Amino acid sequence: MKQFAPASALLAALALLLSACGGAAGNGPSPDALVARGEKLYEEKTCAGCHAVDGSTLVGPTWKGLYRSEVKLADGTSTTADEAYLRESMLDPSAKTVEGFPSGLMETVIKPGMLSEEEVDGLIAYIKSLR
Numbered sequence: 001m002k003q004f005a006p007a008s009a010l011l012a013a014l015a016l017l018l019s020a021c022g023g024a025a026g027n028g029p030s031p032d033a034l035v036a037r038g039e040k041l042y043e044e045k046t047c048a049g050c051h052a053v054d055g056s057t058l059v060g061p062t063w064k065g066l067y068r069s070e071v072k073l074a075d076g077t078s079t080t081a082d083e084a085y086l087r088e089s090m091l092d093p094s095a096k097t098v099e100g101f102p103s104g105l106m107e108t109v110i111k112p113g114m115l116s117e118e119e120v121d122g123l124i125a126y127i128k129s130l131r
């Protein structure tokens, strides 16, 4: 028992240190950190190859001004690009198709469930920042 004491003391100190770091702004990463994470993932996960962030149309729709905008869908309905819609578009890319864009194309690269919840949170924060 005795020889484990230093190790557990070290662990306790580490836990304290970690909780102290995250403690200042409440739980989870700060909004700015999420946006930065999303911007990085936008490049890393190749979203950048199909989505522009400056308003121009590439293979897919631009992300500029996307959040809370009205999106026309290929089935003739329309929807508001809220968090739930953005989340679904990332986790299950073929669930809905934006009018005028090829259906199923995004899914050839971004497979359903490929992105983690944490990655989706970052990407949504990034899209929200693109006004």
Ligand code: HEC
Pocket (backbone or CB within 6 Å): 042, 045, 046, 047, 048, 049, 050, 051, 059, 060, 061, 062, 066, 071, 081, 086, 089, 090, 093, 094, 096, 097, 098, 101, 102, 103, 104, 105, 106, 109, 110, 115, 123
């Ligand atoms: C191979 C090209 C391609 C890649 C790579 C790609 N997308 Fe897409 N994406 C599309 C196309 C095309 C659409 C529009 C058709 C549709 O709704 O499926 C789209 C639609 C979307 C939409 C809905 C946009 C809107 O205007 O309503 C979101 C959100 C989205 N993609 C997020 C992402 C994210 C996040 C990534 C990277 C992890 C990504 N996409 C990577 C092609 C791509």
